[in-house]
Amino acid sequence: MASSEDLEALCAQRLRGARWPEQVKCPHCHSDRVADIRPYMDVFQRYLCLACGRTFNDKTGTIFENSKVALSAWAEAAYLLTTDEPVTVIAENVGVSYPTALRMVRELRKSSLLHILEEVARERLSRPWQQLEIESA
Numbered sequence: 622m623a624s625s626e627d628l629e630a631l632c633a634q635r636l637r638g639a640r641w642p643e644q645v646k647c648p649h650c651h652s653d654r655v656a657d658i659r660p661y662m663d664v665f666q667r668y669l670c671l672a673c674g675r676t677f678n679d680k681t682g683t684i685f686e687n688s689k690v691a692l693s694a695w696a697e698a699a700y701l702l703t704t705d706e707p708v709t710v711i712a713e714n715v716g717v718s719y720p721t722a723l724r725m726v727r728e729l730r731k732s733s734l735l736h737i738l739e740e741v742a743r744e745r746l747s748r749p750w751q752q753l754e755i756e757s758a
């Protein structure tokens with residue numbers, strides 16, 4: 622099984638691919654004149670826009686931008702949401718408070734990134750979650 626760091630990197634990679642399938646574009650001015658700079662928190666690529674001079678990273682402008690919750694935890698929440706688990710179960714499994722889980726669920730429901738993350742989670746984490754379900758049954 623992948624370590625949590627590998628999983629975070631995988632989630633970051635999928636997010637990047639979903640946002641910019643061809644060319645990274647600046648979320649501030651939409652220019653594609655963008656240079657890679659050193660990563661943010663190891664896994665999130667950071668960029669410098671050569672047109673407007675602002676920096677951004679893979680999460681800038683998404684529902685994850687100001688979240689303290691790891692992207693891999695968002696992926697777990699996305700997976701549980703698509704399997705119709707109640708918010709209380711999502712909060713418990715992701716390790717966040719009920720209000721945080723509720724906010725995540727609301728954000729995920731209206732996000733086009735829901736299925737990107739859900740897919741990663743399904744690929745990499747379905748086995749441990751199935752074990753969790755058996756334990757709690």
Ligand SMILES: [Zn+2]
Pocket residue numbers: 647648649650651652670671672673674675
């Ligand atoms: Zn720009």
